[in-house]
Amino acid sequence: MGTLLEIRDLKVSFDTEEGKVEALDGVNLKVKEGEFHALIGETGCGKTVTGLTILGLLDNNAKIENGQVIYKGIDLLKLTEKQLQQQIRGKEITMIFQDPSTSLDPIFTIEEQMLEALENELELTKEEKLKIITEELRKVKLPDVEELLKKYPHQLSGGMKQRVMIAMMLSCRPSLLIADEPTTALDVSTQAQFLKILEDLKRETKITAIYITHNLAVVSEICDTVSVMYAGRIVETASLKEIFLNPQHPYTYKLLHSVLGIETDIEQLQEIPGSVPKLINPPSGCRFHPRCEEAKDICKTKIPKLQEISDGHFVACHKRVMEWTKC
Amino acid sequence: MDKVLIEVEDLKKHYHTSKGTLKAVDGVSLVIRKGETFGLVGESGCGKSTLIRTILRLLYPTSGKIIFEGRNIAHLHEKDLKDLRKRMGIVFQDPxxxxxxxxxxxxxxxxxxxxxxxxxxxxxxxxxxVEILKLMGLQAEHMIRFPHELSGGQKQRVAIARALMVEPEILFLDEPTSALDVSVQAKILKLLDKVKKQRNLTYFYISHDINLIRVVSDRIAVMYLGKIVELGEKDLVFQKPLHPYTNGLFRSVPIPDPDVKIEKIPLEGEVPSPVNPPSGCRFHPRCEFAKSVCKGKEPKLMKVEDGRMVACHLYQ
Amino acid sequence: MTSEDLSYEQLKKEIKRLKRKRSSQVNLVWKRFTKNRLALIGFIMVSIVIFMAIFSPIVSPYDPYKTNPLERFKPPSMKHILGTDALGRDVFSRLVYGSRIALEIGALIVLFEGMIGISLGLISGYFGGVVDKVIMWLVDVLRSFPIVVLALAIAGILGQGVINVVIALGTVGWTSYARMVRSKVLTIKELDYIEAARSIGESNLSIILRYVFPNVLPTVIVMVYLMMPTALIASATLSFLGLGVQPPTADWGSIIAEGRMYLLKAPWISTSAGFFIMFTVLGFNFIGDGLRDALDPTSRRN
Incomplete structure (x- = not known):
């Protein structure tokens, strides 16, 4: 499998009233063709910012300080707004968001919005477009498609809206899907339905996805590779099984063991001491060191690099990397 | 453990809307024992929030009884509620x-x-x-802060502290961790557990997070469209859920294990509107075992074995 | 710090720090406010008017009431910056004294209508139901009249004079506050902290005063600055029509009215009075807009 998207040493900062926030500090990420790559981490770790940077959707107060986002050989950060709009967004890469109700325009019917999404396809007639649309809506298992097309977003439930979003995005046949917490606003039963649809799509269309979430259980359902983010950096990347069975970074380990369902007894839940640092004035060296029980002197001064310790398993931790080089 | 603290009998809370009567809570009966942790699980719109707010008398019940320490508080007048406020506390979802x-x-x-x-x-x-802040793992200096200066977890600790300030008998916890990050969630749950043991409290959790309810509860109830469909000892219900809805709901939960995947879609369709809910058993349009009786007759919540009750014609 | 090692003295120190913290919040609003250039200009403009009002005797070169038949209709010159009027009074001095009356009446109107409007808005929004319906019905009825015409009618009934101007304009003006406050209360009422307050046994009055009102306050402050200009213009209008402040009192509205008769012969009288009103109104509007942005940074976009 080739690499579809590669992020190299990406640094993004935000200017806020309180000061400069180093939201991303040297993010390195490789997304292979056809895989579902999970980006997990807690609030404020930079996972959404990573997604937005790829599509050039950052707010005005954001500044890309360094880095490249190579997609099919092109550096997306070098493209102009116009190029991104015409060639990348929607066509090559699409994003779906947590709250489906804010992504759909309340004053247009589903049909109008779905046609709008296809407006760049000049060679297609309206009938052909409608055919594609109905087909996609059926693919996401929405019932009564003809009737649905005439409806307005507020007439649909959250789960249906999220499926419409998926169908809309699929109709443009993108190569990469960025899903930002797509099931967080959904109920468990609707979430299960949604995950099934994604799984079918993955099998049938071979689409690649970056799946941004904080929910490890969802990750274990449909993702192949997992990258764990902490305070603006990626601390560990490995295959799904490796992350769950053989987590290396102390943060990954602790995070896994604070998930309900992995631990079924309150007594066994792991606590991470302290809290997520503010990124206005982040800790020096490894940003996890103030909360790490295994921290050494070097962790306070030197930023650990993301290094491969076994096939496809990368970790950014001084201690782990040293242990691995010894044996 | 077996002393009854709250007994709810056929409690109803209906709203009149332009589309018809919305039956948010429609005939709920349950018993909360002193010292236990009771977990109520259900999807959004099932009426679990309305139920606890009615028990707390933040809402006025349409009908039914709420017996708290031997007294029916269901229709107490607003001004007689002050004493009640001292004995029951609530922690909200979003700190x-x-x-x-x-x-x-x-x-x-x-x-x-x-x-x-x-x-x-x-x-x-x-x-x-200062004492309660310390119990909550906060520092005395936090008292001079405004809420926006604290993190989400710290705010939730303050919210818990506020509820505990008057030393209530029972704490209602409305999804107390769903707005928080996983690692913070673990801390808050452990804290709540510690406080419960220390002060010998009774907890009533409500959540849509089945894993959470599983971890914290002694007994659980499952709610669907304003009614309780299953109720019983936690271990029994989780080992073998009897009601088809409970079964489907539990199987919808993703298991954080790469080797275990959700098999075919466990629950098809969506929760119908609580305005004009389906006749008979409210779950029948989505139930794979539905019989003709399910459409016509509403099943009662009945005891099927020791320590558990279910409202389904399959077991009656 | 734990309860054991926390002495009462230390706590007092903490409380002091709290107060400093509070002022740092004010500082943040001030910082945002001053970053906004228009708001700062507005602040300077209003400061000038307030300065004139307080120090009228020092700022004005002449007695505003002293007539001088020899100096009638003198155009602006070094001697009389803004010329003189039909009775030979110095227009600039009269306008400076007029700022006193203008601000006094403006403040009184805002205070009067604010008190009524905020209370009724709080009650209407918080309790809802019949109370809400009655209050909002009253608001709709009052607002369906053209404001000035209604105020004119009231002033006509009550007679002339400063207090009557305040009552006349306040009777209509409170409706804006009531509406604004009510809509704000409706959103606040739905927030969890109101339910939380009820769950610990707070009374309705306590909830309104401790939980609802403090959260409406920023909106009200902005509202006051934005309503001040309306009050100024309305009171000037009433004076212009002869129903407000009576001559010879130096009032902007009546100065315009007096100058109107000599608009071709001595245009400086009415125009400079008009400029003073515009200057003040603009200043308050700039401050109001700036405050809104500073107090509620989320609404700043667009």
Whole structure:
């Protein structure tokens, strides 16, 4: 499998009233063709910012300080707004968001919005477009498609809206899907339905996805590779099984063991001491060191690099990397 | 453990809307025992929030009984509720909106003491507040802060502290961790567990997070469209859910294990509107075992074996 | 710090720090406010008017009431910056004294209508139901009249004079506050902290005063600055029509009215009075807009 998207040493900062926030500090990420790559981490770790940077959707107060986002050989950060709009967004890469109700325009019917999404396809007639649309809506298992097309977003439930979003995005046949917490606003039963649809799509269309979430259980359902983010950096990347069975970074380990369902007894839940640092004035060296029980002197001064310790398993931790080089 | 603290009998809370009567809670009966942790699980719109707010008498019930320590509080007048407020507490889901942004933490925690005239003087009050902050794992200096200066987890600790200030018998916990990050969630749950043991409290959790309910509860109930469909000892219900809805719901939960995947879609369709719900058993349109009786007759919540009850014609 | 090692003295120190913290919040609003250039200009403009009002005797070169038949209709010159009027009074001095009356009446109107409007808005929004319906019905009825015409009618009934101007304009003006406050209360009422307050046994009055009002306050402050200009213009209009402040009192509205008769002969009288009103109104509007942005940064976009 080739690499579809590669992020190299990406640094993004935000200017806020309180000061400069180093939201991303040297993010390195490789997304292979056809895989579902999970980006997990807690609030404020930079996972959404990573997604937005790829599509050039950052707010005005954001500044890309360094880095490249190579997609099919092109550096997306070098493209102009116009190029991104015409060639990348929607066509090559699409994003779906947590709250489906804010992504759909309340004053247009589903049909109008779905046609709008296809407006760049000049060679297609309206009938052909409608055919594609109905087909996609059926693919996401929405019932009564003809009737649905005439409806307005507020007439649909959250789960249906999220499926419409998926169908809309699929109709443009993108190569990469960025899903930002797509099931967080959904109920468990609707979430299960949604995950099934994604799984079918993955099998049938071979689409690649970056799946941004904080929910490890969802990750274990449909993702192949997992990258764990902490305070603006990626601390560990490995295959799904490796992350769950053989987590290396102390943060990954602790995070896994604070998930309900992995631990079924309150007594066994792991606590991470302290809290997520503010990124206005982040800790020096490894940003996890103030909360790490295994921290050494070097962790306070030197930023650990993301290094491969076994096939496809990368970790950014001084201690782990040293242990691995010894044996 | 077996002393009854709250007994709810055929409780109903209906709303009149332009589309018809919305039956948010429609005939719920349950018993909360002193010292237990009761977990109520259900999807959004099932009426679990309305149910606890009605039990707390933040809402006025349409009909039914709420017997709290031997007294029916269902139709107490608003002004007679003050004593009740001292004995029952609630912690809300979102700590960002449950604390008044214009009050300092000190003021927030001092209010319950002042309302119920619990302390004699200001020194006493300060001491009480410092004590509870410490119990919550916060520092005395937090009392001079405003809510927006605290993190989500810290805010939720303050919200818990506020509910505990008057030393209630029972704490209602409305998704207390769903707005928080996983690692913070673990801390809050452990804290709540510690406080419960220390003060011998009774907890009533409601959540859509089945894993959470599983971890914290002694007994659980499952709610669907305003009604309880299954109720029983946690282990029994989780080992073998009887009601088809409970079964489907539990199987919808993703298991954080790469080797275990959700098999075919466990629950098809969506929850119908509580305005004009389906006739008979409200779950029948989505139930794979539905028989003709399910359409016509509403199943009662009945005891099927020791320690568990279910409302389904399959077992009656 | 734990309860054991926390002495009462230390706590007092903490409380002091709290107060400093509070002022740092004010500082943040001030910082945002001053970053906004228009708001700062507005602030300077209003400061100038307030300065004139307080120090009228020092700022004005002449007695505003002293007539001088020899100096009638003198155009602006070094001697009389803004010329003189039909009775030979110095226009600039009269306008400077007029700022006193203008601000006094403006403040009184805002206070009067604010108190009524905020209370009724709070009650209407918080309790809802019949109370809400009655209050909002009253608001709709009052607002369906053209404001000035209604105020004219009231002033006509009550007679002339400063207090009557305040009552006349306040009777209509409170409706804006009531509406604004009510809509704000409706959103605040739905927030969890109101339910939380009820769950610990707070009374309705306490909830309104401790939980609802403090959160409406920023909106009200902005409202006051934005309503001040309306009050100024309305009171000037009433004076212009002869129903407000009576001559010879130096009032902007009546100065325009007096100058109107000599608009071709001595245009400086009415125009400079008009400029003073515009200057003040603009200043308050700039401050109001700036405050809104500073107090509620989320609404700043667009």
């Amino acid at each position: 960002h909106s449950s604390l008044n942004p214009r009050m300092t933490i000190f003021d927030i925690l001092a209010r319950p003491l002042k309302i119920h005239k619990i302390v004699k003087n200001r020194d006493d009050m300060v001491l009480r507040i």
